[in-house]
Amino acid sequence: MSTGCASAAEQPLQIAITVDDLPVHGPFPKTVTPENVAHEVIAALKAEKVEAYGFVNGYWTARDPSTAKVLQAWKDAALPLANHGWAHRHLSEISAAEFEQELLKNDPVLKPISTGDWRWFRYPYLDEGGSPEKRAASREVLARHGYKIAAVTMDFSDWAWTAPYARCMDSGNVAGVAKLEETFLESARENIGYFRQLSKTVYGRDIPYVLLLHTSAFEGKMLPRLLKLYRDEGFTFVSLAQAEADPAYADQTSPALPAEPQGLERKASAKGPLPSRTDYQPILESMCKA
Structure with missing residues (x-):
């Protein structure tokens, strides 16, 4: 049974798509480039008329200037870009001053190329x-x-x-790729129910959700099917700004406000045990290894 079915009295399900680690999220299969992936991801988003935010690590454009073509492709598609920190560093491992440098170093990359409000931080x-x-x-x-x-x-x-996808592709393991496709969609579907349950525990309702994805070669391959899955589960796609206009996100859109517990899991865990969900990591880590 679809987890997305809603009665007429309920609000329609909404989800905003966000894509992290532009312009590079690897490893890639040997025959794939970041630019290939960008065009696949963009084509899938445009086909579904999804205004997805891409979150940028500007470091890559300095290390390999050819990766700037990825950001240009997003701009040409009128898809907005925002800040993911210059070099994708753990905040827990750096000082506040270093964090500020990581934030601001991205600004000159974002200002000329984002088609939307680039002052969102992931x-x-x-x-x-x-x-x-x-x-x-x-x-x-x-x-x-x-x-x-x-x-x-x-x-x-x-x-x-x-990484498993890159291994399976490079070794020509067709059965392995098929297993990855199957488990990827299984996990996405299962986690729709998981996060909807958390939202109802915390807020008593479905909030507009913000989905985290990454700009990987496998994402490029799977995104058309993934977006169809969310449609089939009853979701409509909204922008990041539309989703986070909901009161549930008030402390995030206004970081000067006192911070609530981070994420639905931490908020829900304060009210009781979290529901169970499948751990795919052991399966994925062992796939297509010699």
């Missing part, structure tokens, strides 16, 4: 600092520079399929 690794003091310090930096936090409220660790 924490690398969703790491908000590891301590209340670090979290407060980072939020002060974001507030001072006019940034909003792009929170995540739906996730299925899509990044975990990236």
Whole structure:
């Protein structure tokens, strides 16, 4: 039974798509480039008329200037770009001053190329600092520079399929690729129910969700089917700004406000045990290894 079925009295399900780690999220199969992936991802988003935000690590454009073509492709498609930190560093491993440098170093990359409001920030690794003091310090930096936090409220660790896919493709393991496709969609579907349950535990309702994806070669291959899955489950696609206009995100869009517990899981765990879900990591880590 679809987890997306809703009665006429309920609000329609909404989801915003966000894509992290532009312009590079590898490893890639030997025959695939970041630019190939960008065009596949963009084509899938445009086909479904999805305004997805891409979150940028500008470091790559300095290390390999050819990767700037990925960001240009997003601009040409009128898809907005925003800040994911210059070099994708863990906030818990750097000082507040270093965090500010990581934030601001991306600004010159984003200003000329984003077609939307580029002052959204996605924490690398969703790491908000590891301590209340670090979290407060980072939020002060974001507030001072006019940034909003792009929170995540739906996730299925899509990044975990990236390396196995490269291994399976490079070894010509067709059965392995098929297994990856199957488990990827299974995980996405299962986590729809998981995060909807958390939302109802915390808020008593479905909030507009913000989905975390990554710009990997496997994402490029699977995104048409993935977006169809969310449609079939009853979701309509909205923008990041539309989703985070919901009161549930108030402390994220205004980081000067006191911070609530991070994420639906931490909020729900304060009310009781979390529901179970499948751990695909052991399967994925063992696939297509010699």
